[in-house]
């Protein structure tokens with residue numbers, strides 16, 4: 001396995017997982033991983049809905065860190081465990097998110113868009129009464145809005161998360177259709193020296209390509225981007241390191257020679 005670091009993982013500290021962190025770690029060891037970075041959700045001001053109240057994705061970072069340090073030590077001779085967070089951005093949360101990140105010494109911060117103008121595109125209501133393309137466009141525009149006001153993160157997570165949930169999912173979807181917006185997003189990320197991730201959860205859900213799609217990964221490289229982390233976005237042990245062999249092939253085909261990992265917010269590069 002060329003990629004031995006999974007940099008997008010959840011456990012029971014995330015509102016949508018009930019897997020004990022130790023179970024995740026044991027599976028990672030079994031798979032031969034050398035590094036696992038937990039990136040528990042912190043999504044402030046998440047819209048209350050059928051799945052729970054608006055604080056469902058508010059992270060108890062102290063409890064999370066306590067457990068992680070305990071397990072880091074317990075398994076120190078078998079695997080390196082890193083302390084990350086998946087931070088849900090929304091333009092009005094800039095100050096709160098900045099304060100949240102400063103409260104602890106994270107190894108790695110993923111910025112993600114799970115909420116677009118008050119709605120999670122996970123739910124069908126986001127697409128009601130309009131063409132899928134219009135909904136996807138609104139989602140990508142909202143990433144640009146976030147990038148105008150917030151920059152304390154290391155990589156932007158699953159840039160085309162929305163494609164997992166639209167009525168026709170990745171049918172008719174490509175980098176080219178949204179080139180104008182993607183180029184603005186990618187230029188901005190490169191200007192502020194941030195990375196992106198290759199997230200394999202979409203592949204596990206039956207999409208043809210990872211998130212973001214190959215066209216976006218290729219374009220990031222063409223424009224000079226070099227920082228790509230790999231994450232399964234696993235919420236259960238069975239999903240850890242899903243399709244990492246394919247991820248390595250895709251990255252090489254896109255012109256990358258290295259993938260990135262982070263510790264104490266600093267990247268290291270590893271040959272693919």
Ligand SMILES: [Zn+2]
Pocket residue numbers: 086112114157158
């Ligand atoms: Zn996410």
Ligand SMILES: [Zn+2]
Pocket residue numbers: 008010086233
């Ligand atoms: Zn995630």
